[in-house]
Amino acid sequence: MKVSVVIPCYNEEEVLPLSHKRFSQVMSSTPYDYELIFVNDGSKDRTEELLLGFAQNDPHTKVLSFSRNFGHQNAVSAGLHNCTGDVTVIIDVDLQDPPEVIPQMIETYLREGSNVVYAVRNKRKGETFMKKFTAKLYYRMLNSLSDYTFPVDTGDFRLIDRKVLEAFKQFPEKHKYLRGLFSWMGFKQTPFYYDRNERAAGKTKYSVRKMFSLASAGIFGFSKKPLKLAISLGTLSIFIALAFAIWVFVMYLSGKESIVPGWSSTIITIVFLGGVQLFTIGILGEYIGNIFDETKNRPEYIIDKKINFDNPHQS
Ligand code: UDP
Ligand code: MG
Numbered sequence: 001m002k003v004s005v006v007i008p009c010y011n012e013e014e015v016l017p018l019s020h021k022r023f024s025q026v027m028s029s030t031p032y033d034y035e036l037i038f039v040n041d042g043s044k045d046r047t048e049e050l051l052l053g054f055a056q057n058d059p060h061t062k063v064l065s066f067s068r069n070f071g072h073q074n075a076v077s078a079g080l081h082n083c084t085g086d087v088t089v090i091i092d093v094d095l096q097d098p099p100e101v102i103p104q105m106i107e108t109y110l111r112e113g114s115n116v117v118y119a120v121r122n123k124r125k126g127e128t129f130m131k132k133f134t135a136k137l138y139y140r141m142l143n144s145l146s147d148y149t150f151p152v153d154t155g156d157f158r159l160i161d162r163k164v165l166e167a168f169k170q171f172p173e174k175h176k177y178l179r180g181l182f183s184w185m186g187f188k189q190t191p192f193y194y195d196r197n198e199r200a201a202g203k204t205k206y207s208v209r210k211m212f213s214l215a216s217a218g219i220f221g222f223s224k225k226p227l228k229l230a231i232s233l234g235t236l237s238i239f240i241a242l243a244f245a246i247w248v249f250v251m252y253l254s255g256k257e258s259i260v261p262g263w264s265s266t267i268i269t270i271v272f273l274g275g276v277q278l279f280t281i282g283i284l285g286e287y288i289g290n291i292f293d294e295t296k297n298r299p300e301y302i303i304d305k306k307i308n309f310d311n312p313h314q315s
Helices: 016-028 047-057 072-082 099-112 129-145 162-169 178-184 208-222 225-253 263-296
Strands: 002-009 033-040 061-066 087-090 116-124 154-161 189-196 303-307
Touching (some): 002 016, 016 033, 016 047, 016 099, 033 047, 033 072, 047 303, 061 072, 072 087, 072 162, 072 178, 087 099, 099 154, 099 189, 116 178, 129 208, 154 178, 208 263, 225 263
Parallel strands (some): 002 033, 002 087, 033 061
Antiparallel strands (some): 061 303, 087 154
C-alpha cells in the first residue's frame, strides 16, 4: 500500500524544516510506501528553496510550486490531482494537526474499511476565543442553511481512499470548499478524534479576507437558501407596510392630525427598504460572481515547478 500526504505551504520557512523532519520520521516508520507532496502556494519567503533542498536528498519528497499564491484550497486540490497513493492524507504543514496520528488514521481506515477518515478536533489549543466562537457560529449557520449536514470541528485534515479521490477528480468546479465536498460525496465516512495543537512556528497564513472567502465558498456553494431570503424579506415588508397603512387610515378616521408631519416614518421606511434591497442584491451578486468565475473556466492554479514526479511534463 502506498500513502500520499498532501501538504500545502504558504510562507512557512519557520516551520518547514521541523515539519519535513517529523513527516519523514512518521512515514518512514510505517510499513507502507509513501510520498510527501509539498505544494508551495506562491510563497514569498524561502519556502520553495527549502523544499527544493529536501527534494534533492529525498525521493519521497515531491514538490509542486505555484506561479503565485492561489490559496489553500487550490493548493490542496493540486496535490490531490497529482498524488499516486492508494490512500491520501490532507494535512497542514504547521504541525497543528500532529503527523504522528497519521498511522492511527490508516489503522482506522483498514479496520473500519471506510473510504474517508475525517479528523475531529477534541481540543483546539492555542486558538483565540474569537476564532473558536466564530467557527462554532459559522458551522451552525452552514448546517442550518444547507440541505446537507456537515460534521462540526472538522477541517480539511482527513484520509481519503482512491475511490473518493477518483470521484473528486471528476469535479469540474473551481471554487472549492473541500471539507464540504468530501462529506457531500457520501461513501463510508469514519470520524477520528484527536487533540489539535498550537502552530509549531510562524503565524497563521489565513488572513481575515481568506477566512471570509472560505466561509462564503461554504455557504454559497452548498446552499440556495440565501437566494430565497429576498422573498421572505419582501413579504415581511409588504405586511409591515399594510399594517402601517391601516394604522394611518384609522388615525385619519379618528381625526387626529398628529400623523400628518410623519417625516420620520417615511425616512425609516425608505432606509429600511433600501437596506433590504441592497442586502438581497448583494446576495444575488455573490451567486452571479460565482457563476462568472466558473464560466471563465480558468485553471484553479498554475504550476511553475514540479519536482520528483515520475512524469515532469504532466501537469
Ligand atoms: N496556506 C496555503 N495558502 C494560503 C494560506 C495558507 O497553502 O494562501 C496553508 C498554510 O501554509 C498551512 C495551511 O494552509 O499549511 C493552513 O493555514 P494556517 O495554519 O495558517 O491556517 P489556520 O490553521 O491558522 O487557520
Ligand atoms: Mg494552522
